[in-house]
Amino acid sequence: MKTLPTLREKKRYLAFEINSENSILRQDLVREISNSIISLFGDIGASQIRPALMSFEGRSGILRCAREKTVETRAGLACINNIRGIRVSIRVLGISGTIKGATEKFIQQSLIKESEPERR
Template sequence: MKLKILPTHLRDKKRYLAFQAFSEIPLERDDVISMFTESSGNLYGACGTSQLGLWVVKVWNYPAPEKNMVRGIIRCNREEVDRARAVIPTITNFRGKRVVFQTLGISGTIRAAITNFIKLKASDD
């Protein structure tokens, strides 16, 4: 038996948070995922974290000689945007090194988040 896809009017509505992070060490997508998971678990616990519906959609690396900058997009449930935004500034260190996360903006689609907040060039895709 084939599984049926949930109709669009019954699906949870999503919002996309664009962020940037500066760190002392280079960060990868897996590092960002573990930081968000650990920080939201510390702040809200397992049940609260599951209600947020956090998901790291995409991460772009911008290596510079002095600093390691990462920009990315995370997805969360529409009703939990404020709680998801509260997780971002609580991430302050990773593997004993300092990390600073900032929210760039909130969008309803991935495309709008990329064009308005990430501001990629066509060659960076």
Template sequence: MKHLPKHLQPRWRYLAVGLESWPDAAVDRRAFQRECWYAAQNLLGDPGSARADLTVIRFDFAGKTGEAIVRVRRGESEPARAALACIDEIDGSPVGVRVRGMSGTIRAAEENYLGRRGQDSEERNVVFGNEERVAVVCDGSADVRLDEAFAGTTDLDYDLA
């Protein structure tokens, strides 16, 4: 089978996406891809979802933060960004999705928008609610483990134990 001429080949844009969730969340590429498709289908409908054609190209999630590159057809980047903004949980874990930028190549998206992550986090004992608890501390904020969930706090809400 012959390739299409260059002027007939589909053109793509690549969205650099940042992900953030609780420290105990387990998010994988397949679940994120499924949520991208569902969000696009629910917001844009079947024709709009097919036009946008959201596909996860690169995915990395470790700890509580992650990064992804999502491929979108040229001209459909705004509807795709809106669909990604509708994602609020993946496999039952709440997640924040932020489009960091858009590029015409995968390499440019990685170099300009993904690159180096924020500071590394560490587990520490903190005093929160007059009790000593375990928290994941990162750059002035902490996710304090309560009985069955986490509470997001700033350095004004807790004391180091």
């Protein structure tokens, strides 16, 4: 049965961008994010943050977390500095309440911004 809207857990979607030496596999990223958050906040903290990777391709992706824990999630992402020996740096582009909002506002925008120099 569906949960009543008022009883649902509130969530936020973080649009992020990865700057890395080589390309990264989705499964490695998922493991690294949960490892980083668990080592920083412990099992209880991780269960409150409830991180989940919604989408990821190549450079940018969307991560879901609990509404009240965006700062902690940001800190967890910032603590990642290598994934299987590949050095990376993750930057949060923006936070939104819906997947659609996060994609339209931050990820597509950053794609447009990057393709601009090629047009000239």
